[in-house]
Structure formats: C-alpha cells, structure tokens
Amino acid sequence: MTANELTNIATRLGQLPPSLPGNGRTQREFVRAFALERGYRLNLNPATEQTVYESYMRGTVEGDVVALAALTASIIERP
Secondary structure (H helix, E strand, O other): OOHHHHHHHHHHHHOOOOOOOOHHHHHHHHHHHHHHHOOOEEOOOOOOOHHHHHHHHHHHOOOOHHHHHHHHHHHEEOO
C-alpha cells in the first residue's frame, strides 16, 4: 500500500455526503485503522497537530488531492 492509495481512499470517503456529526472523525479513524491493518502508522490526530487536521480537511472536503497526497506521504510510516 502506498501513500497515494491511502490518499485515494481518504478522498473517496471525503466525497460521501455528511450524515451525522463526527463524520470526519469517523473517516479519519477508518483511514488510520485501514493503514494500520496493512502495517503502516498514520497519525491523523488533529488534537495534537492542527496543520494535519487542516491539510486533511482541505484534501477531503475541498478536494485538494495534491495537498492530501503530500500530507499522507509526510505522515505515513512503517512501525
């Protein structure tokens, strides 16, 4: 799995219509868990890193795939 594959998944999830409060948190947790299941660590915790949250939101909500790909590539790591 690559950062681009995770970016594609996150982008597609971000395109789903919001239905409940917390939809974005659910999407970030899904992507984090998906990466972890495949042996990667992805820190999308906005409580500790405001720029991560802002970049993720810009990528998923505003559709800035380039920003989301750059973010994913910068925070993905093999444990």
